[in-house]
Amino acid sequence: MYSVTDPVTGVLVEEVANSTDAEVRDAVGRVHGGYAAWRRRDVRERAAIVARAGELFAERADELARIMTLEMGKRVSEGLGEVGIVADIFRYYAEHGPALVADEPIEIKGGQAVISKGPIGALLGIMPWNFPCYQVARFVAPNLVLGNTILLKHASICPRSAAAIEEILSAAGVPRDVYVNTFASSRQIPAILADPRIAGVSLTGSERAGIAVAAEAGKNLKRTVLELGGSDPLIILDTADLDETVNATATARMRNCGQSCNAPKRIIVLAGLYDEYADRLARRVTEYFVPGDPADPATKLPPLASMAAADEVAAQVAKAVEQGATLRAGGNRITPGAYLEATVLTDVTPDMDAYAEEIFGPVAIVFRADDEDDAIRLANDTPFGLGASVWGTNEERNRRVADRIDAGMVYLNRAGGSQADLPFGGIKRSGLGRELGPAGIEEFMNRKSIRLG
Template sequence: MYSVTDPATGELIEEIPNATDDDVLAAVGRVDRAYTSWRRRPVAERAAIALRAAELFAERADELAAIMTLEMGKRINEGRGEVGIVRDIFEYYGTHGPELLADEPLTLKTGEAAVAKEPIGALLGIMPWNFPCYQVARFVAPNLVLGNTILLKHASICPRSALAIERILHEAGVPEDAYVNVFASSRQVPWMLADPRIKGVSLTGSEQAGISVAAEAGRNLKRAVLELGGSDPLIVLDTDDMDETVKATATARMRNCGQSCNAPKRMIVMGDIYEDFVEGITKRVADYYQPGDPADPATKLPPLASVAAADEVAAQVRTAVDQGATLRTGGNRNGPGAYLEATVLTDVTPEMDAYYEEIFGPVVLVFRAETEEEAIEIANDSPFGLGAAVFGTDPARNRRVADRIEAGMVYLNKSGGSVADLPFGGIKRSGMGRELGALGIEEFMNKKSIRL
């Protein structure tokens, strides 16, 4: 069952039955049949539709933000900001798609050739709840411009977002069968991937979901892009303004109530400034991030996406404390719904679960490092490798440290976030493949060599 449950109150708003097996088979057939005509549309036409979609997303920012607030508790202003990124993504591929898809000429020893950039067919997208619009756009915009068709399975708590996105794309000019939303169940995913009409899959979700989808994709020789979890390190080498450093790092961690794959989850601070940093971030987290109604623009700490998610994070915090971590502030479930106090933990060691696992909520872990080398070792001592950040006053030192961090993305003197023209993705157990930027349109592309 797909359902809408207000995480601020726990009230069930709406339930939508899962698609039947026949419904799913029909949806697969629709996107497969639509592929032939959609891919033959001139690239300029597909790009123009993407530009129109960008306009429509911008026009409906308030509507979409309100849906996200109701479905998964996103702060209303963060919802509007998310729709702004969606607009930017569709605008980027609508503007640059034709040049990104132009033939690439090659000069050979014995003649001339070209690489033609073509679509591969109908794709399955499996999307998460934490960014209901942005993560769909990241997958959909480049692939529609490329000429692939899309079968989209959204998260079970985001059916209204799924339907709103589908309406906007169809209104923008995407044929109804070229983008199809389906309320499929997880049980139906393996045989969708086994269907020869589906040529690839993109999943954003948990590590376990990624393992399952990757196994099915490999078994059926399908291309896969996986954007999974992260436990991103943020190294603070030094600072000439501790208040601003604390504010920047706390803001990055608490964005989306800490439910961002590429949020900085592990703050690694040099010993000479460690105590000042811990004191500053504990005070800011305790004083500034107070729970409230996510529909109120003044709210700083919304609920998590579900009661189950809040209970899980609270249990992780309790386990860390039981294993010897120091609780500096927070950690308690707060009021009705899915609220959890913003939390700071220190003294986390490799023997504790929290050292290696991802904590997907408003929890800051702070580690002490006495040397640059130790900071890098702590940063890389993780099964994940999505993003990272380095804060410091010496640009050369920042870059030197960044070059040694094992991650798909590293930010200097800022953390996390996403922009349309910067490739996004990770290594290790954070997944494989890239989205956004010029690389994001190539993952489900046939790079056809043509010998002239």
Template sequence: MSHYKVTNPATGEVEATYPDASDGEILKAVESAHQAYLAWRDVTPAERAALLHRVADLHEQRRDQLADIIVREMGKPKSQALGEMSVVVDIYRYYADNGPAWLEPEPIVTGGAKAEVRKQGLGVLLGIMPWNFPYYQVARFAGPNVLNGNTILLKHAPQCPESAKAIEDIFTEAGAPKGLYTNLYASNEQVGELIADPRVQGVSLTGSERAGAAVAEQAGRQLKKVVLELGGSDPFLVLPDADLEQAVKQAVQGRFGNCGQACNAAKRIIVDDAVYDDFLAAFREAVEQIKVGDPMADDTVMGPMSSEQALTNLDAQVQDAIRQGATLVTGGKRLDRAGAWYAPTLLTGVTRDMRIFQEELFGPVAVVYRAADLEDAIDLANDTPYGLGAVIQTSNPEGALELANRLEVGMVHINEPPGSEAELPFGGVKRSGFGRELGKDGMDEFVNRQMVKMAR
């Protein structure tokens, strides 16, 4: 039975299946990627950039078709899918425009002798990508590394086989040499074999903490570089001087976009006691007005969850919290229709001894906490095993910059919802993973920084 299938979460119907890769196909793909690397490393950065521009052009030309695919695969509303396509195009173009300059040798001053650091690709890289942003996750891994001179083996989520193939088709039609970018319908066991293969030089995974730990263990055993972008339980801090109308609007965007299924979503809304009651009343009203419906409709804010299993897991967390004493303000149940539909949900009264206080809620559930003061808010924000991102809502930007230094996260957004842009490094600390994607920092992850010194 194939693991790779398109199951429309809006209906629960299986619309297409794709064959799993055989062991022979995996070995052939690795060798093809390795041979492609031996040639691609000698291609000039300008030529690599030209390929990325063509890849960007094809994504832009097919944005409507590509968006429709992921609406069917994982339920993203069409308007948000089109937004994802715009970010993807920006990422490929950003590296095409800026990457070649970053690959220029960096001179080192060393007592009059001539020395420099050169950046070279490492070889074949394995990318293991999730279902929640099927094109964006691939772009931020593949874009910089193709520019670096690496070649790509891409293992996508089993529920995204059609978008996975569409990306490979784009690289092929853009003129990528055979083996430069290969989509693999691989199993978890085959992933372990890929990591162990001496021709594979590094691994990047975006996904769950459990998957990240397994891949890191396998890569560590092989002494291979790994970048992990894992879960998050990001705080959204509302300070007493915040613009509450803006804070409510951005909290809804930050928590319920993509049906709440984002690692950097605003999962814990921490509100100062002075404005807690006013914020909660307005936030509840906004949550109850979220338009849940046909993901193809222009006015839909929230579609179905990605799968029946995702819904079941989320509801179990919510019901467990309620049993332990949390207050269900609104939602907290699946909607009465076919498919994986869950009501926008708001919880309060979650305490530190409850299971969900330390767990990630990957779906349309917001938890609002009352903070006695700023110190209590910081303590709540940092009391989590995760450290991906945070949002600060305040009318005091200088104070927010100081506060950011006290937050144990990799990214801080001030007076805007969490997001991602091609030029901004993305990643976290603690159990949210390590390494960075995007920006110059992301491009520097999988390179050999070769030092060359000429004797005086």
């Protein structure tokens, strides 16, 4: 079942029945049938519809933020910020998409050729709950401009977000057979991917889900984009203002209650700053990030998305302490609701589970590095490779360190984040492919070579 359970209280608000197998087959048929007409529409017409969608998302920001607060506990202010990024993404592809899909002439030996950039067909999108609108936007906006059609399966705790997104796109002028929401279950995904009418799949989610979908997609030769987990390092080389650095890095870690794939989960501090930084960070998260109602603007730390999520993160913290980690702050599960105190762990070593796993909640792990080389070693000692950040006062040094980090994205003197014109994605077990920016429209593109003459 798809369901809405208020994470503040743990009370079930609504249940939505899964789509039947027949309904899923009909949805696949619809997006396949809608592809022929949609791909033939002038790209400027498709871009105009995408531009209108961005306007409608902005107009309905308050409503969407309230839905996210109810479904997964997001603070209202963060929900409004998310919808702002969504509107930016639709505007970016509406404005730049036609140029990004224009024919590309190339010189070849003995003549000329053109790279014709076009769509590939109907796509399946499998979306997560942590950013219910943003994750959909970065998959949908470029592919609508390109000319692909979309079957969208949202997270099981986000049926209201899923329905609202479909309503907005329809109101913007997206034909009913070009974007179709399905309340399919995970059990039905293999059949969708085996269907020859589906040309590709994009998934944002857990490593386990990514492995399962990639196996099915590979078996059926479907083009795939995967944005999976991360355990992003944040390296602090030096600072001109330690309090400012503590505040900025704490905020980056606790944003969205720590439920962001590219949040800085491992904070690596050079030895000279380590003790003072760890002490101030523990005080900061204890005093400032106090759990509260996400609908209250004064709240700094909302609940996690579900009771199960809160229980899982609390268990990871308890396991780390049991294995020898030091609990510097927080760690307590708070009920009723899906709350966990903002937490700081230190003294985590490679033999502990917390060293290599992703902790998807308000938990920061702080590591001591002997020097720059040791910091880079710690940063790269992870199976993940989504993002990273380097903090310091010397720009040349920051860049030198950034170049040695194994990740798909590195930020200097800021942590994580996302913007419409900057490609997003990782390496290693953090996934395959890129979204956003010019690269985001190319993943499900047919770059057709046409030899002239």
